[in-house]
Amino acid sequence: MSSSLPPTTEGTPPGAGAGASTPAFSPLYQQIKGLILHSLQHGEWKPGEAIPSEMELAARFRVSQGTVRKAIDELAAENLVMRRQGKGTFVATHAERQVQYRFLKLLPDTGDARVEGPAQRTILECRRMRASAEIARTLALRTGDVVVQVKRILSFVGVPTILEDIWLPGQAFKGLTAEQMAHYQGPTYAMFELDFGVRMVRAEEKIRAVFPDETQAQWLNIPVATPLLSVERLAYTYNDVPMELRRGLYRTDTHHYHNELS
Amino acid sequence: MSSSLPPTTEGTPPGAGAGASTPAFSPLYQQIKGLILHSLQHGEWKPGEAIPSEMELAARFRVSQGTVRKAIDELAAENLVMRRQGKGTFVATHAERQVQYRFLKLLPDTGDARVEGPAQRTILECRRMRASAEIARTLALRTGDVVVQVKRILSFVGVPTILEDIWLPGQAFKGLTAEQMAHYQGPTYAMFELDFGVRMVRAEEKIRAVFPDETQAQWLNIPVATPLLSVERLAYTYNDVPMELRRGLYRTDTHHYHNELS
DNA sequence: GAGTGGTCTAGACCACGCG
DNA sequence: GCGTGGTCTAGACCACTCA
Numbered sequence: 001m002s003s004s005l006p007p008t009t010e011g012t013p014p015g016a017g018a019g020a021s022t023p024a025f026s027p028l029y030q031q032i033k034g035l036i037l038h039s040l041q042h043g044e045w046k047p048g049e050a051i052p053s054e055m056e057l058a059a060r061f062r063v064s065q066g067t068v069r070k071a072i073d074e075l076a077a078e079n080l081v082m083r084r085q086g087k088g089t090f091v092a093t094h095a096e097r098q099v100q101y102r103f104l105k106l107l108p109d110t111g112d113a114r115v116e117g118p119a120q121r122t123i124l125e126c127r128r129m130r131a132s133a134e135i136a137r138t139l140a141l142r143t144g145d146v147v148v149q150v151k152r153i154l155s156f157v158g159v160p161t162i163l164e165d166i167w168l169p170g171q172a173f174k175g176l177t178a179e180q181m182a183h184y185q186g187p188t189y190a191m192f193e194l195d196f197g198v199r200m201v202r203a204e205e206k207i208r209a210v211f212p213d214e215t216q217a218q219w220l221n222i223p224v225a226t227p228l229l230s231v232e233r234l235a236y237t238y239n240d241v242p243m244e245l246r247r248g249l250y251r252t253d254t255h256h257y258h259n260e261l262s
Numbered sequence: 263m264s265s266s267l268p269p270t271t272e273g274t275p276p277g278a279g280a281g282a283s284t285p286a287f288s289p290l291y292q293q294i295k296g297l298i299l300h301s302l303q304h305g306e307w308k309p310g311e312a313i314p315s316e317m318e319l320a321a322r323f324r325v326s327q328g329t330v331r332k333a334i335d336e337l338a339a340e341n342l343v344m345r346r347q348g349k350g351t352f353v354a355t356h357a358e359r360q361v362q363y364r365f366l367k368l369l370p371d372t373g374d375a376r377v378e379g380p381a382q383r384t385i386l387e388c389r390r391m392r393a394s395a396e397i398a399r400t401l402a403l404r405t406g407d408v409v410v411q412v413k414r415i416l417s418f419v420g421v422p423t424i425l426e427d428i429w430l431p432g433q434a435f436k437g438l439t440a441e442q443m444a445h446y447q448g449p450t451y452a453m454f455e456l457d458f459g460v461r462m463v464r465a466e467e468k469i470r471a472v473f474p475d476e477t478q479a480q481w482l483n484i485p486v487a488t489p490l491l492s493v494e495r496l497a498y499t500y501n502d503v504p505m506e507l508r509r510g511l512y513r514t515d516t517h518h519y520h521n522e523l524s
Numbered sequence: 525g526a527g528t529g530g531t532c533t534a535g536a537c538c539a540c541g542c543g
Numbered sequence: 544g545c546g547t548g549g550t551c552t553a554g555a556c557c558a559c560t561c562a
Contacts (some may be wrong), residue, residue, distance in 0.1 A: 086540030209489035227489035348559030
């Protein structure tokens with residue numbers, strides 16, 4: 001409702017004296033994109049729901065449909081919304097059949113993933129604790145802030161394949177239990193959306209080859225001298241706020257990490 | 263010149279009798295995109311060169327500028343061309359400063375890559391041979407077809423970090439020498455463009471954790487019991503034609519494989 | 525100042541999904 | 544048949560680059 005924006009040459013704030021001269025011209029559709037993003041962040045429309053039609057948004061923001069269209073195009077390209085012709089534009093969610101396990105790039109060497117079905121989850125641990133300096137820094141918390149730590153095993157066709165440690169900000173994940181982690185059907189990230197209103201939007205991974213320690217080897221039921229993929233993932237919500245640190249050990253004797261470059 | 267296409271509802275070829283009823287409606291801008299792609303493939307404009315302006319292309323294909331624009335937008339999104347405001351649209355190349363080593367995702371753990379500078383290359387081997395069944399299948403050749411095999415080491419600040427085997431179709435890479443591999447300044451893929459007219463457009467990687475064999479360990483100057491990243495890359499030119507198989511062993515004690523998910 | 529890509533608009537029509 | 548997103552057009556104006 002705070003609208004009626006003419007094509008503003010915004011940027012360079014009023015008091016920008018001798019600073020760096022970034023012209024910072026912001027096209028209208030970017031401003032519209034920002035407004036839609038704001039509504040997304042603040043839960044005006046929930047994951048899976050439809051957002052207003054392009055015509056409605058155009059009317060709301062007093063711009064043409066084409067401008068709204070371009071804003072939504074970018075949001076769709078970033079996987080924040082999903083367009084479906086004839087139906088509408090929907091807030092993206094990790095709960096959809098098609099794009100389930102969007103962030104899991106481990107595939108079986110032969111055959112397709114669907115045949116294996118989803119992973120079986122074994123929760124080893126789920127506790128609240130104070131963040132170490134390292135964890136705190138990574139999650140943009142203060143040392144000693146409460147975090148939830150979850151340790152779990154993912155098995156495919158009965159074979160333990162992934163051993164994961166997950167750290168979550170305690171504040172946003174109040175009341176997360178081992179039962180919840182174990183019994184929710186579908187991707188963990190879908191449960192995060194549903195039960196905690198936390199939507200993971202993008203992530204970065206750092207991958208190395210390592211050995212497990214003795215405990216880890218036992219959990220995965222392998223010799224300590226097995227080379228494993230160490231996958232450290234930092235997942236972000238809107239606005240580049242880190243919300244999950246995940247350290248995984250992947251067996252790669254029957255599976256591989258798959259990546260597309262372009 | 264073979265133009266003047268009205269918005270054609272093409273697809274469903276004339277003789278498509280009882281087959282699957284894929285409606286396959288193809289929008290005009292997709293057809294334009296196809297035409298531009300065809301010119302790209304056939305070298306009408308070389309890597310680094312500008313393609314005709316949007317207006318020119320619109321005139322050539324007898325469509326509006328907006329339609330050409332949308333076609334080019336997609337090509338730009340796929341990294342096949344690069345737009346530069348005020349200058350024009352350019353055929354993408356691996357030779358550009360900014361996006362150099364586009365397909366190499368190994369980064370130093372601390373500091374940025376620029377400080378390290380480009381890798382030093384040591385060519386261990388460069389020979390023509392007959393393709394094994396496996397190599398042939400992967401490169402879509404026939405068993406026994408000639409391939410070029412290159413074995414090399416990439417070192418960062420003097421430390422051997424990557425050991426690579428590269429296989430290339432012999433036909434397209436006639437006359438490739440070890441000297442060429444060693445002495446070309448800049449990305450290998452830039453040399454492929456310049457000297458052989460082969461542009462790598464996308465790639466897929468399969469990543470595993472493995473041990474080196476004894477020879478490999480010697481080349482990398484590490485114990486055989488060092489866990490390494492095995493990175494198998496299949497790189498494609500236009501039209502999804504595979505043109506390079508690359509098997510790399512990456513040390514990850516000082517570097518890591520970096521990936522962005524969204 | 526000419527030329528290029530980038531933005532914005534307004535209106536027409538098309539393909540799709542659903543009642 | 545209606546509403547949604549998707550395509551296409553034509554024209555105006557803006558920002559950037561370079562001579």
